[in-house]
Amino acid sequence: MSGMSEGDREDKGPSGNYSVYSIAPVTVQYGPVSYVPAPPEKPPAKRARTDRLKSLVEGVGRFRSLFFDILFILLVAFLAFLAVYLAFSERKLIVEPIKAPAMLTQLGYSGDVAADRLVDAINDVEQAAKVRRNNLDVIPRSRNVEITVPEVGTLFDTSLYYVKKLFSRQDIQIAGEFICSTRECETEGIYLRLRVLGGADATVNMEMIGDSSKTGLEDDYFRSAAIDLLEKIDPYVAAAYYYDRKPDRATTIIRRILRGSQTSEDIALANNLLGVMDLHAGRYTSAIGYFSNAIDIDPGLTEAYSNWGNALLSQHRTDEAIVKYEMAIRLDPEFASAHANIADALMRQGDVDEAIEKYRTAIDIDPDIAYAYANLGDAFARKGDALTAVGDTQNAEVAYAEAFDYFRDAIDIEPALVFAYVSWGNAMMKQGAYDGALKKIEEGLDTATTRDIPNRSGTLAYLNASLGDLHIRIDDDPKTAIRHYREALKFRQDNLQALAGLGDALSSRRRYDEAIKHYQKALEVKKDYVRAAVGLGDAWYHKGKSFHEQAEIAYLQAVEYQEGAFRAHEGLGNIAFSRGNDIEAEARFAEAVRHNVNAVHSHAGIGNVKFRLGYYEDASDAFAKALEINPDVAYIQAGYASANAQLGACDTSIPSFDKATLLSPRSAYIYRDWQATLRKCGREVEIPAALRRWAEASPDSAEPQFLLAQAYLELGVTHAAAQHCRLAVRINPEHTDATMLLAELDESYRQSGPR
Known part of the structure; x- marks a missing residue:
């Protein structure tokens, strides 16, 4: 077999490749020749790799x-x-x-x-x-x-x-x-x-x-x-x-907690609540003591830090209050009330825009925090006031509208949130929407009397004080206003709004001594209460020149408390003018206008200074600015008329006198100036008609009758002169000038007969 044994021979498969027999080894023998198959060989490498991959996949799956x-x-x-x-x-x-x-x-x-x-x-x-x-x-x-x-x-x-x-x-x-x-x-x-x-x-x-x-x-x-x-x-x-509904019962329950509590948390909470009760009662030092105790017991009690800040804020220690609020926020960044309280403090400092952002942060954390919406409304109303003061009425309207939206949101969330109604009403009052303001405050009063609300006494005091302010604005009705202010003080004797408002109402009725007492009481409660300080200055000023020194002290205190208190600058201008210090008076009036472009009486004050200095054209311009703000002030109409009379503008002057007497029909000096202007303008024939208006408005006054007698005598109508002279003597038998003139007229009548 060509040198190859039978055992070495391999057969080829059909394709010419070698194939391997996988059969059991047997021996085939044909005589002297035998055939033994080769032993089985290992599988090829390709099949081995496939088996290993399959095994790996199965392992990963398991x-x-x-x-x-x-x-x-x-x-x-x-x-x-x-x-x-x-x-x-x-x-x-x-x-x-x-x-x-x-x-x-x-x-x-x-x-x-x-x-x-x-x-x-x-x-x-x-x-x-x-x-x-x-x-x-x-x-x-x-x-x-x-x-x-x-x-x-x-x-x-x-x-x-x-x-x-x-x-x-x-x-x-x-x-x-x-x-x-x-x-x-x-x-x-x-x-x-x-x-x-x-x-x-x-x-x-x-x-x-x-x-x-x-x-x-x-x-x-x-x-x-x-x-x-x-x-x-x-x-x-x-x-x-x-705690604010029945404090005595709350105190009894708290004492029971302190006696029987097994946990430090309960004791800390009880101290915190005692502090809140003292805080609402105005016992700030005691309240701070309880909050401090609560924190000593439970250093993580964020409410105690925030309430401590409230007590400090009530004492006008604003910076210290903010520190406490920030400590509460460090302990709990999601403590919405603490953010809102910081906003309240910022409002006290006059940082309205920053306060608005803080209120919004509180609302983002807790969208249902109703009082933050109400305070945010107050902030926008304050912004509207500031914009109005600088004459930006368009943006002021936008700010007020946003304020109203937030008040509405607050009431939607918590219908019993009475101060939202009142704040809404106060904002409307500043816009001159008195009917709407009255409706809102009355809704708040109805809510306070028909629903279970916290701090009922304080809320009713606030409502009645706001009604007092409103009635002063609506119908210049100090009698009704006084009734509401006194009702407010029955609920809370320390209500600042009621104390100052009552002072304003009494002062408007010339009851200056009573007014001064209420202003002073308000300043005892809060020494830097600007409204009371300005009102006190006004009361001393109107009481007479001998009290102008006290008035000046009060006005200067108001400016110290709030540099932008324009009414205090206005009062200081009036005092300087009464002392003949025209330069200082004009500077004070100008400062008032700088802080409030709508300070109508300060514009008029500048007009009075210019008039006295003889700058009649400047005086006319100043009075005209005042009348643009409010055309219904009698003495400003009279001042404008007098300035124009000095400029020879009779057609402008005389209608202003006419309007001034319609606004103040019993004001003697306006009629005298009107009479003088008519003479200057050569229109003496119109004097009796003007004086008759005065006589009709003041039937108990002899003076207009006497002046009418003089006017008719100048016109040569002696019988009318005698008639009015007799009326003057009948009203006031001690009117010497009228008695003498009547005697002269009677003598002339006897000598020449009637003309």
Whole structure:
């Protein structure tokens, strides 16, 4: 076989490639020649790589499946832990259906309905208490969800109940029934009894339903039940609800907390609430002491820092207050009230734009913080005032409109937020929309008298003081204004608006001594109260020249408190003018105008200075500017008329005198100046008509009758002169000039007869 043994021979396959027989080794022998197949060879490398890749993919798949299985188990475990933690940490108060007799079920009060009403009342009380850290979840049994583990039937809540009980954290249950006190079980004799079960076992027995059942149970009945329950369950909330409604009851509850509390948090909260009560009562030093105690006990009590800032702000220690608010924010950047309080402080400093941004920050954190919307409205109203003062009426209108939008938002969120109504009304008042302002303030008064609101006495004081201001503006009615101011002071003797407003109203009636006392009382409450300082200066000024020194001191204090107090500069200008110091007077009036371009009396003051210096054209221009602002001021019309008379502008001067006397028909000096101008203009024939207006407006005055007699005598109408002269003597027999003139006329009549 060509040197190759049978055992070495290989056959070729059809393609010419070698193929390998994979059969068991056998020996084939044909006589002397035998054939033995070759042993099996290993698979080619390509097949080996495919097998290894398949194995790797299967391994990765198994690993991925294991990874996701573990991740799912961990997620389920975490969610289960979170559910247990939240369920364990929350304080759940479950109100069972309240049993009711047939008389009440006929009125629609089933057990579930009564439970719902009680739950709503508890939630309302908690909201009214404004406790930020409330963690009491109140639900009726009908809305309580029970979690069941599938296929096992074990109640999750049942297991959790025993765990909570082990750690004294079990849920609180409220059970109760309406009880008939009479055999007939009339609705008037039914009362509610509630039992607290779980941790704070107690019983609450309410008074008889009484007449409230005639129209269905009133909210007040369930609210009273809710408060009594909270005194047992969460006394801090009850005390917070009562602190400005019934301070004595709040104090009693707080003392009970301090005696029986087992936690430092309760003691810290109680000290904080005592501080809030002193803060609202004006006992600022004592309040700060309580807030300090609260922080010493619980350094993380952000409310105490913020309230401490409020006490400092009430003492006008604005910079220190801001420091406390910022400390609260460092502890809790999401503490919306602290941001709003900083905005309040900035408003005190006059930083209106920065305050607006802070109010917006508070609203971004808590869109339901109603009072921040109301204060933001105040800020925009203040901005409108400032723009009006510099004559930018267009942008002022935009600012006022934005203010009204924020007031509206505040009321939409919290309809019982009375000061939003009042602030809205005050802003409208500044725009001259008196009817709208009155409507808003009356809405606030209706809300304050018909709804359960905090700080009722302070709110009613604020409302009545605002009504007093409004009546002064609407109809110049100091009598009605005085009544409202006095009503405000019945509720709060330290209400600054009422004290200063009463001073203004009394001063307008020339009761200067009484006015001065009220201004001084206001300055005792707040020594830098600009309105009272200016009013005090006005009262001293109008009392007479001998009191101008006291007036000057008051005005200078007002300027010290607020450099831009234009009315104080105006008052100082009047004093300088009365002393004959024209240069200083003009400078003061100009300073007032610089701070308020609409300072009508300061423009008129400049006109008076120019007139006295003989600059009649400048005087006319100054009076004209004043009349552009307010054309209905009699003495300004008269000043404008006199300046134009000096310039020979009779056609301009005489109509202004006419309007001045219509505005002030009893003002003697205006008629005298008008009479002099008519003579100067050669229009003496018009004098009697002008003087008759004075005589008709002042029937008890002899002077206009005497001047009429003189005017008719100059015109040669002696019988009319004698007639008016007799009227003058009849009104005032001691009028010497009239008596002498009448004697001369009678003698002339006897000698020559009537003409």
